Amino acid sequence: MLEKDYLADMYRDPYFPDFLxxxxxxxLKEVVALLESGESDLEVIQAAFDKATIGINxxxxxxxxxxxxxxxxxRESIGETVDLILVHYKVAIDCEEAIREREW
Numbered sequence: 463m464l465e466k467d468y469l470a471d472m473y474r475d476p477y478f479p480d481f482l483x484x485x486x487x488x489x490l491k492e493v494v495a496l497l498e499s500g501e502s503d504l505e506v507i508q509a510a511f512d513k514a515t516i517g518i519n520x521x522x523x524x525x526x527x528x529x530x531x532x533x534x535x536x537r538e539s540i541g542e543t544v545d546l547i548l549v550h551y552k553v554a555i556d557c558e559e560a561i562r563e564r565e566w
Contacts, residue, residue, distance in 0.1 A: 463550050471539040478536060479528045485521055489514040490543060497551040507553055515563040532566035
C-alpha cells in the first residue's frame with residue numbers, strides 16, 4: 463500500500479492534528495507489517511486488528527485534548543484504510559469485523 467492511501471481524508475482535514483493521525487497510521491502499519499511477513503492465520507490477523515483498534519480507542523482522550531475527536535469523518539477514513547488493507551493483502555475478514563473492538 464502507498465503512504466498516501468493511509469487515512470487520506472483525515473490528513474486533508476485540519477480538524478485532525480497530523481501528529482495524532484500519524485499515531486493511528488502507525489498502529490495500522492503494525493498490522494500491515496504482520497501481513498507483509500506472510501502471516502495468513504486469520505485469528506492472528508484479527509488479533510492484530512483488535513490490538514490496533516484498541517490502540518485507536520486509547521487515542522480518543524488525546525484527540526479531545528487537541529480540540530478534535532474520532533467522529534464520523536475519522537471513522538469513515540479509518541474504515542476506508544482498513545478496507546484498503548484487507549483488499550490489498552487479500553485478507554478474508556470483513557471490515558466491520560476487523561475493527562470490531564472500536565469505541566468510536
